Amino acid sequence: MNVAALRRTPLYEQHEELGAKLVPFAGWEMPVLYEGIREEHTAVRTHAGMFDVSHMGEVEVEGPGALEFLQLALSNDVAKIAVGGAQYSCLCNESGGVIDDLFAYRLGTDRFLIVTNAANHETDLQWLGRWSRDYDVAVRDVADRYAMLAVQGPHARAVVAATLKIELPERFHVVAQNVGRRPALICGTGYTGEDGVEMLIDPEVAIPVFKELRLAGVVPCGLGARDTLRLEVCFPLHGNELTPERNPIEAGLGWCCKEETGFLGSPRIRSARAAGTAERLAAFTIEGAGIPRDGNPVLGERGEQVGVVTSGTFAPSLELGAGMAYVRSDLAEPGTAVEIDVRGKHRAARIASKPLYRKRS
Amino acid sequence: MAEANYPDDLRYHDQHDWVRLDGDDAAVFGITWYAQDTLGEVVFYEPPEVGATLTKDQPYAEVESVKAVSDVIAPMSGEVTEVNDVLSDSPEKINEGPYDEGWLVKVKLSSPQEYEALLTAAEYQKLLDR
Numbered sequence: 001m002n003v004a005a006l007r008r009t010p011l012y013e014q015h016e017e018l019g020a021k022l023v024p025f026a027g028w029e030m031p032v033l034y035e036g037i038r039e040e041h042t043a044v045r046t047h048a049g050m051f052d053v054s055h056m057g058e059v060e061v062e063g064p065g066a067l068e069f070l071q072l073a074l075s076n077d078v079a080k081i082a083v084g085g086a087q088y089s090c091l092c093n094e095s096g097g098v099i100d101d102l103f104a105y106r107l108g109t110d111r112f113l114i115v116t117n118a119a120n121h122e123t124d125l126q127w128l129g130r131w132s133r134d135y136d137v138a139v140r141d142v143a144d145r146y147a148m149l150a151v152q153g154p155h156a157r158a159v160v161a162a163t164l165k166i167e168l169p170e171r172f173h174v175v176a177q178n179v180g181r182r183p184a185l186i187c188g189t190g191y192t193g194e195d196g197v198e199m200l201i202d203p204e205v206a207i208p209v210f211k212e213l214r215l216a217g218v219v220p221c222g223l224g225a226r227d228t229l230r231l232e233v234c235f236p237l238h239g240n241e242l243t244p245e246r247n248p249i250e251a252g253l254g255w256c257c258k259e260e261t262g263f264l265g266s267p268r269i270r271s272a273r274a275a276g277t278a279e280r281l282a283a284f285t286i287e288g289a290g291i292p293r294d295g296n297p298v299l300g301e302r303g304e305q306v307g308v309v310t311s312g313t314f315a316p317s318l319e320l321g322a323g324m325a326y327v328r329s330d331l332a333e334p335g336t337a338v339e340i341d342v343r344g345k346h347r348a349a350r351i352a353s354k355p356l357y358r359k360r361s
Numbered sequence: 362m363a364e365a366n367y368p369d370d371l372r373y374h375d376q377h378d379w380v381r382l383d384g385d386d387a388a389v390f391g392i393t394w395y396a397q398d399t400l401g402e403v404v405f406y407e408p409p410e411v412g413a414t415l416t417k418d419q420p421y422a423e424v425e426s427v428k429a430v431s432d433v434i435a436p437m438s439g440e441v442t443e444v445n446d447v448l449s450d451s452p453e454k455i456n457e458g459p460y461d462e463g464w465l466v467k468v469k470l471s472s473p474q475e476y477e478a479l480l481t482a483a484e485y486q487k488l489l490d491r
Binding site: 032033036037038041224227228289290291293313314316321343345 | 401423430
């Protein structure tokens with residue numbers, strides 16, 4: 001990819017000033033780490049860290065037909081979201097494959113905001129635009145309207161509330177507040193397994209807000225830690241665990257599919273749920289030495305390939321190699337012994353229950 | 362070790378390894394400050410077996426950070442006589458002291474003359490500055 005063509009978030013200069021290591025990600029130039037993935041990961045597990053996730057996209061869906069249209073487009077029961085509520089969904093194609101996974105926030109009776117993955121934003125927009133034609137609804141790309149900052153960790157909510165002097169929403173809710181004297185949306189969601197908020201703020205105030213939170217002790221964290229944090233709690237990543245060729249049932253996301261709403265792909269998903277799938281997404285840990293990586297083959301007891309690693313890493317909170325893999329369904333039960341072929345070395349591993357990391361409460 | 366550092370008494374391979382001679386035909390190998398800084402915190406070191414044959418310019422070990430894997434290239438040829446066992450439990454020593462506690466292997470050299478072709482500290486730094 002041409003480096004010059006990479007997009008930069010409103011916080012780019014701040015990242016440079018902090019000496020972040022910047023890498024291309026989904027067409028954006030993003031910080032992968034500032035000081036070190038492990039320190040940043042630990043900051044989120046024990047205190048509070050913040051992530052610039054302004055590369056994520058926002059789509060507004062508004063109009064009298066908004067609810068009806070989103071019941072068609074999204075896998076979950078959108079009618080269950082009250083105004084001020086948030087809900088996780090898959091955006092499926094007609095074959096039941098996952099085009100994207102996303103949160104939908106209900107801002108008004110007929111107004112929703114969808115937060116998309118950066119790499120899928122344009123695809124989602126086209127897909128939503130195409131299927132919205134028969135509905136009394138407007139689908140708008142509002143990605144440029146917001147910078148997005150995720151503040152996560154056991155102390156995140158307290159620090160954000162005290163520093164920005166705002167009221168915070170409950171978990172899976174959204175409230176409108178002023179941040180930096182500009183309208184903002186504060187969402188009680190995250191991608192780390194820790195408590196916290198995701199804030200959609202005016203790009204103009206992104207740097208001062210980031211600086212203020214940093215002064216209050218919130219640790220800047222890069223996408224590297226974001227990935228290890230989400231992997232330890234087994235949140236899927238689109239492009240790794242989720243693809244248009246995999247359905248939500250095999251990905252373990254049956255809970256966010258409500259076939260009775262008749263969403264796109266629901267007939268296929270109903271069949272998959274009833275019949276079971278040949279493979280299932282499972283979490284695993286390495287039993288001894290070795291770090292699994294994306295694409296490593298999963299081997300059965302006779303050395304035959306029974307699956308493939310979709311995400312693998314050194315898991316900082318577990319202090320061992322761990323990951324997720326699609327494996328033959330009969331081998332996907334926790335406790336099953338498998339091997340991971342890590343660049344030719346067969347590493348003993350065991351299927352584990354999800355999440356791999358459980359918050360101490 | 363926070364600051365870049367390339368001791369003058371070592372020789373360097375352009376794939377970011379160092380060599381410390383130990384007598385006429387023995388040496389210690391490790392990775393340079395630049396290599397460990399680029400990789401980030403090392404969380405896993407996969408050493409070769411004692412007795413393994415190393416060939417100059419070929420990979421002989423792996424070091425991994427949370428997100429990346431890197432081959433370690435042999436700066437000279439020989440046979441491994443000892444591996445740094447401390448690193449199996451404390452791979453971060455490679456970051457903390459790449460030239461002392463973080464050494465990787467001791468080697469009986471099969472072609473000691475290869476040493477002369479390695480870079481001096483000044484030459485290696487010039488390479489990094491390019």
